[in-house]
Amino acid sequence: MTTTKETRLGAYDPSAQEVRWQKRWLSEDCYAAKADLSLPKYYVLDMFPYPSGAGLHVGHPLSYTATDILARFKRHRGFNVLHPMGWDAFGLPAEQYALKTGVHPAKTTAANVDNFRRQLQALGFSYEWGREVNTTDPSYYRWTQWIFLKLFEKGLAYQAEMPVNWCPAMGTVLANEEVVDGKSEVGGHEVIRRPMKQWMLKITAYADRLLEGLDDLAWPEHVKDMQRNWIGRSVGAEIDFAVDGVTDAAGEPLNLRVFTTRPDTLFGATYMVIAPEHKEWERLVSPEQRAACEDYRAAAESKSDLERTALQRDKTGVPTGRFAINPATGERIPIWMADYVMVGYGTGAIMAVPCGDERDHEFASKFELPIVQVVTPTDPDAPPAAEAAWTGAGTMVNSGFLDGTSTAESKAKMTAWLEEHGHGHAAVHTKLRDWLFSRQRYWGEPFPLLHHEDGSVSTVPESELPVTLPEVDKYEPTGTGESPLAVVSDWVNTTDPVSGEPVKRETHTMPQWAGSCWYYLRYLDPHNEQQLVSPELEKYWMPVDLYIGGSEHAVLHLLYARFWHKVLFDAGVVSTSEPFGKLLNQGMILGEDGEKMSKSRGNVINPDDMVTKYGADAFRLYEMFMGPLTATKPWQTSGLNGTHRFLARAWRLFVNDDGDFVVSDEPASDTARRAWAATLDKVTVDTEALSFNTAISAMMEFVNVLTKEGSTMPRELAHDFAVMLEPYAPHLAEELNARLGSDELLAWQPWPEADASLLVADTVSVPVQVNGKVRTVLELPEGHDAAALEAAGRADAGVARLIEQGTVKKVVAVPGRILNFVVAAG
RNA sequence: GCCAGAGUGGCGGAAUCGGUAGACGCGGCGGAUUCAAAAUCCGCUUCCCGCAAGGGAUUGGGGGUUCGAGUCCCCCCUCUGGCACCA
Numbered sequence: 001m002t003t004t005k006e007t008r009l010g011a012y013d014p015s016a017q018e019v020r021w022q023k024r025w026l027s028e029d030c031y032a033a034k035a036d037l038s039l040p041k042y043y044v045l046d047m048f049p050y051p052s053g054a055g056l057h058v059g060h061p062l063s064y065t066a067t068d069i070l071a072r073f074k075r076h077r078g079f080n081v082l083h084p085m086g087w088d089a090f091g092l093p094a095e096q097y098a099l100k101t102g103v104h105p106a107k108t109t110a111a112n113v114d115n116f117r118r119q120l121q122a123l124g125f126s127y128e129w130g131r132e133v134n135t136t137d138p139s140y141y142r143w144t145q146w147i148f149l150k151l152f153e154k155g156l157a158y159q160a161e162m163p164v165n166w167c168p169a170m171g172t173v174l175a176n177e178e179v180v181d182g183k184s185e186v187g188g189h190e191v192i193r194r195p196m197k198q199w200m201l202k203i204t205a206y207a208d209r210l211l212e213g214l215d216d217l218a219w220p221e222h223v224k225d226m227q228r229n230w231i232g233r234s235v236g237a238e239i240d241f242a243v244d245g246v247t248d249a250a251g252e253p254l255n256l257r258v259f260t261t262r263p264d265t266l267f268g269a270t271y272m273v274i275a276p277e278h279k280e281w282e283r284l285v286s287p288e289q290r291a292a293c294e295d296y297r298a299a300a301e302s303k304s305d306l307e308r309t310a311l312q313r314d315k316t317g318v319p320t321g322r323f324a325i326n327p328a329t330g331e332r333i334p335i336w337m338a339d340y341v342m343v344g345y346g347t348g349a350i351m352a353v354p355c356g357d358e359r360d361h362e363f364a365s366k367f368e369l370p371i372v373q374v375v376t377p378t379d380p381d382a383p384p385a386a387e388a389a390w391t392g393a394g395t396m397v398n399s400g401f402l403d404g405t406s407t408a409e410s411k412a413k414m415t416a417w418l419e420e421h422g423h424g425h426a427a428v429h430t431k432l433r434d435w436l437f438s439r440q441r442y443w444g445e446p447f448p449l450l451h452h453e454d455g456s457v458s459t460v461p462e463s464e465l466p467v468t469l470p471e472v473d474k475y476e477p478t479g480t481g482e483s484p485l486a487v488v489s490d491w492v493n494t495t496d497p498v499s500g501e502p503v504k505r506e507t508h509t510m511p512q513w514a515g516s517c518w519y520y521l522r523y524l525d526p527h528n529e530q531q532l533v534s535p536e537l538e539k540y541w542m543p544v545d546l547y548i549g550g551s552e553h554a555v556l557h558l559l560y561a562r563f564w565h566k567v568l569f570d571a572g573v574v575s576t577s578e579p580f581g582k583l584l585n586q587g588m589i590l591g592e593d594g595e596k597m598s599k600s601r602g603n604v605i606n607p608d609d610m611v612t613k614y615g616a617d618a619f620r621l622y623e624m625f626m627g628p629l630t631a632t633k634p635w636q637t638s639g640l641n642g643t644h645r646f647l648a649r650a651w652r653l654f655v656n657d658d659g660d661f662v663v664s665d666e667p668a669s670d671t672a673r674r675a676w677a678a679t680l681d682k683v684t685v686d687t688e689a690l691s692f693n694t695a696i697s698a699m700m701e702f703v704n705v706l707t708k709e710g711s712t713m714p715r716e717l718a719h720d721f722a723v724m725l726e727p728y729a730p731h732l733a734e735e736l737n738a739r740l741g742s743d744e745l746l747a748w749q750p751w752p753e754a755d756a757s758l759l760v761a762d763t764v765s766v767p768v769q770v771n772g773k774v775r776t777v778l779e780l781p782e783g784h785d786a787a788a789l790e791a792a793g794r795a796d797a798g799v800a801r802l803i804e805q806g807t808v809k810k811v812v813a814v815p816g817r818i819l820n821f822v823v824a825a826g
Numbered sequence: 827g828c829c830a831g832a833g834u835g836g837c838g839g840a841a842u843c844g845g846u847a848g849a850c851g852c853g854g855c856g857g858a859u860u861c862a863a864a865a866u867c868c869g870c871u872u873c874c875c876g877c878a879a880g881g882g883a884u885u886g887g888g889g890g891u892u893c894g895a896g897u898c899c900c901c902c903c904u905c906u907g908g909c910a911c912c913a
Contacts, residue, residue: 011865222830226908229829234912260913273913315911345912352913358827359911431912551907588907625851627839630831632906636838642851648866694840697850704850707867767846772894774846812893818845822893 012648014615018731022121030747031071031083031126037540039080044071045520045580047549047557048086048133050512051112052093056119057597058605058623058635063548063586065620066629066692068125070546072727073687075126076751082541083126084523086133087113091512095443098475105443105475109136119607124616124730126747131526135515136443140522142466143532144514145448147564149459150571152449156202159457162436166194173440199438199447199508203563207231207430209577210562219583220630223554230555232431236261237415239351239424241272241324244332246283254283256324256335259346259429262356263418264410266328267399268374269351270364272335273317276300277343284335286321293318293337300339315340315363326351327423328400328414338363346429354389361389374399375407435560437511442475442484444509450496451504464497467505483507516557517564520544520579532573544580548629551585558583584690587632589623594634605635617729618644624692624728643696647732650703650725653713654736661739668714675705676717677758683724684754696728720752768793769820770802778819786813793819 025031044067049060071083087109094105094112113134120127133140151157164173169189173196203210211231214224240255248254256272274284276297285293296318317338326333340359341350354364354371364371373385375394382390393407401417402410418424438447446467448460460467470491475484485507486492496503518532524541525533549557558580565579590596591603598604610619621643627633656662668676679702686695706713713721719740726733726746737746763781766789767774776799778792790813793799803821810822 220830222908225830229909232912236913258913262913340911340913342912350913357913359913362911429912554908622851625838631839632832633838636852639838639852641853645866646851652866693838694850697840700850765846769845769894772892777846810893812845814845818894820845820893 012644012651012732014617014647014731015612017735018122018124018611018616021731021734022124024734024745025124025126025747026121026129028745029128029130030745031075031081032128032130033082034080036080037536040078041082041541041545042071042074042079043082043541043544044074044546045083045523045544045548046085047547047553048088048516048519049116050088050091050093051109051116053097053108053112054599055112055115056607058607058610059550059586059589059597061123061607061620062589062623062629063550063584064120064123064125065623066584066586066690067546067548068620069624069687069692069727070690071126072730072747073751075748076723076726078750082131082523083128084131084133085120085125085127085129086131086519086523087116087135088512088516088519089113089134089136090444090510090515092441092443095441095475098443102475104471106136109134122611122616123607123620126730131523133519133522133526135445135519138466138468139529141445141515143522144445144510144518145460145465145467146462146532147518147568148445148510148514149448149462149465150573151201151567152459154567154571156205156567157437158200158202159197160200160434161195162198162200163193164196164198164436164440165191166196167191198436199506201435201437201563203435203560204430204432206563206566207233207432209566210432210559213562213566213578217578217583218581220585223551223558223583223585226554227559230432230559233428234261234430235428236411236426237263237418237424238347238427239263239266239327239418241327241351243284243335244323244325246322248280248283254280256280256284256349257347258349258351259427260351260353262353262411263414263424264396264399264402264407265353265356265374266326266351266414267396267402268353268355268372269326269328269333270354270370270372271333271352272324273338273341273350273352273363274320274335275341275343275348276337276339278337278348281320281337284320284322285337289319289321293320296337296339315359315366317363317367327418327421334369336363336367344433345431355385356389356391358389358391372398435563437514438508439511440483441509442469442472444511445514446485446509447506449506450494451506452496452501453503457506458496458498458503461497483509485509513557513560517561518568520547520561521568521574535575538573539575542574543576543578546582546584547580548584548586554585585630587628587630589626590632590634592635592637597635605637610637610640614640614644615647615731617647617731621646621696621728625696627693629690629692646696646700646703647729649707650699651732653703653706653711654718654739656712662712663715663718663740664712665715668716669709669711672706672709672711672714672717673755674758674761675702676721677754677756680720680724680752680754681759684751687727692728699725699728722746723749723752764816766816766819768796768799769818770799770823772820775799775802780816782816784815786815789813789815789819793821 046064046067067083071081074081089109094108097103097108098105135141148157166173167189211228211233214227217224236259238257238259240257243254243256246254258272274281278284281293315338317336320335320337322335323332324335340363341348352360352363354361354369355373356375361371371385374396375390376397377390377392377394379392396402396405396410402413405413415426446469448465448467450458450460452458470488472484472488492505492507494503494505521533521538524537528534561579565574566577568574569577591601593603595601595603607619618640622640625643626639654661654663679698682698683695686698719737722733722736722740723746734746761782763779766778766780768776768778776796780789780792790811794803803823806823806825808821809824812818812820
């Protein structure tokens with residue numbers, strides 16, 4: 001029994017140590033950023049989570065561990081590090097829970113936040129908890145409302161009648177995020193479009209700047225591409241087509257305006273198409289075709305978005321009975337109504353050029369409309385225009401004054417011609433639409449807006465902020481599509497602080513994106529009651545140096561935040577035009593079965609269980625050791641055995657069988673010193689490069705070298721080893737540091753430097769090939785020359801035997817790298 | 827369909843200014859220790875042939891460049907993510 005006891009005494013047991021250090025870190029607030037603004041700064045940020053009732057899953061700590069390692073590493077490297085955490089706590093789950101149980105969302109949220117914080121602290125993350133923010137805290141959303149006032153003042157917020165997602169079965173409006181494939185995410189009920197007065201933010205006014213700003217960002221290319229794609233900037237021309245025999249409301253001849261990116265192909269426009277929802281459809285339809293068009297409009301309206309796009313590729317349409325004049329050819333061409341033209345893009349109408357556009361070609365083929373070739377393709381093997389559209393470049397034909405001109409040149413020429421003759425002008429359109437900013441929800445930021453009896457809208461003065469959410473008895477939707485706030489008459493009916501008149505409050509609330517648009521700024525100065533952030537602190541800390549989060553936010557959150565940031569920049573609140581410098585998306589962690597983790601599959605891993613069984617340090621190491629941060633990879637709990645064993649072996653280098661802490665005062669062996677230098681060098685480089693998996697494997701190799709030597713840790717390396725380990729396994733490192741006799745916590749202790757002289761080996765091994773196949777490996781002194789290398793190769797018996805079987809045609813000798821004999825048979 | 831990324835042992839992955847493929851770890855097998863088990867320690871572990879020495883094959887598939895290709899070029903296949911009639 002004694003042996004068992006002894007083994008247990010010396011064994012690595014993280015459970016007690018880890019909790020002890022977590023308490024100490026909290027009580028000493030040792031990770032707080034320094035007030036000294038002359039130090040070099042490093043702002044490392046996680047996308048803050050929505051504190052769900054389910055708690056953390058293993059995907060959260062993946063990126064949190066990565067940023068924690070960086071934060072800890074940078075502290076050792078002499079940076080003043082800001083590493084905060086907070087909560088994106090408005091949102092639907094808490095409200096839906098309130099609907100079911102009557103528990104106020106604030107209560108649910110507070111409980112979930114406590115649980116999340118506890119879980120994060122149990123993993124030993126070095127967040128500065130004194131800066132914690134919560135988007136649902138009135139002292140926080142006061143500033144969200146304040147930013148809205150800025151948007152409103154600048155004319156970037158406006159009201160418009162917009163379709164919303166109305167779910168008749170649930171009697172409520174749903175957010176876009178709650179609608180999946182045209183059905184409600186919860187319950188799978190049908191969702192229809194219904195117009196309602198909404199608050200919009202004019203993000204389109206910033207489209208060009210949001211696009212240009214991407215160029216200089218150190219972001220993954222695919223994220224930038226997604227944003228570029230989302231903004232979807234197209235350069236072309238708007239062209240007016242006179243509608244034959246139709247006048248507008250003012251009695252003038254009616255023009256049908258289209259947008260095209262291919263003005264060069266105007267001579268090939270053989271028909272036109274208007275979207276079913278086109279504003280002027282009534283004038284553009286002949287009396288004979290009116291019934292058919294009305295039917296078509298009704299059919300289009302009932303189709304879901306999905307049917308109209310992905311699944312319904314087969315083109316449909318009806319002729320309007322009207323004709324327009326092609327300004328280039330002077331010909332009468334028919335106007336059709338078809339749902340392959342979208343009302344929300346461009347002018348809601350197109351000129352159709354079947355020879356140069358696949359969709360137009362398909363439509364023209366189906367309805368037997370003329371196809372006129374106006375471009376000779378650059379590819380001589382391209383099928384004829386009657387068979388397929390050619391969307392590429394070429395030389396113009398059948399195009400009057402453009403004949404013989406290239407596509408690029410023709411675009412400019414035609415645009416100039418249009419302007420000269422008053423038929424059109426150059427134009428730019430984007431796919432990006434203005435941001436629908438209001439939600440018919442309780443659990444969100446109230447708008448600081450007052451509706452007057454005359455229909456005008458005024459803002460709540462800054463001094464009256466925040467406009468807080470009222471207590472309500474019921475969270476049930478009103479059934480009219482209005483927010484639950486609409487029935488709280490005490491709150492809705494108030495007095496205008498400026499005029500003293502009775503006014504009504506806006507009852508819609510802001511979407512969840514609002515609070516997350518600027519939280520990174522509040523961390524800089526979270527308790528400032530006078531300002532959103534002090535200019536001095538903002539100038540010092542911004543921009544964020546490293547921002548890590550899920551790729552699901554590649555467009556929306558990151559685009560909205562950039563938009564608000566630019567507005568704040570214009571308002572002089574911030575000093576940088578972009579908020580986030582380097583951005584990274586962590587990969588997804590799949591379940592052990594290789595499938596996405598989900599409750600229904602039953603493959604969800606709870607970090608708490610892992611910490612209980614293996615310890616927080618082993619858990620952190622495993623998450624980082626699984627593979628590159630950005631890769632998607634499956635979880636394997638057995639993998640934690642490996643990182644736990646590594647920590648146990650490291651611990652055993654300091655602790656003998658009796659459980660005594662002992663380091664060796666003997667000088668370290670040459671092998672140990674060299675191994676240490678190589679390890680420290682690699683860990684330094686790899687950590688800086690966020691290549692955590694290879695840094696960990698280097699540390700493992702080092703511990704294996706010492707273990708194999710059978711030595712205890714040499715004192716000359718012991719403390720430096722603890723510092724190197726700290727970013728990765730902070731609890732064990734702190735324990736080692738303390739037992740080595742230090743009273744100072746590791747947090748800000750300097751990073752050790754590798755002895756460069758030990759990084760150079762005396763000898764190098766050089767592989768010897770015969771005809772490209774490795775036959776042996778030579779151990780040669782560092783700095784040998786090509787002749788010595790070749791001689792050594794020829795001296796090798798095995799190599800010599802192979803060489804003698806033929807004639808040496810060539811010798812490739814690269815000292816220190818390779819020796820290759822090219823031998824011809826015979 | 828378009829855009830982006832990726833295909834390497836039983837598994838996670840390592841190695842890309844072209845130069846020893848499979849570091850490190852999991853799992854597995856064998857051994858030590860133990861009354862026994864767990865834990866720990868030592869050894870082996872890409873595949874095929876061979877008692878061995880050794881030989882052959884091998885980085886999704888097929889071509890090519892090169893003394894030499896996981897890495898560069900061309901064609902193809904598969905997977906993942908995003909967009910999806912945006913004129």
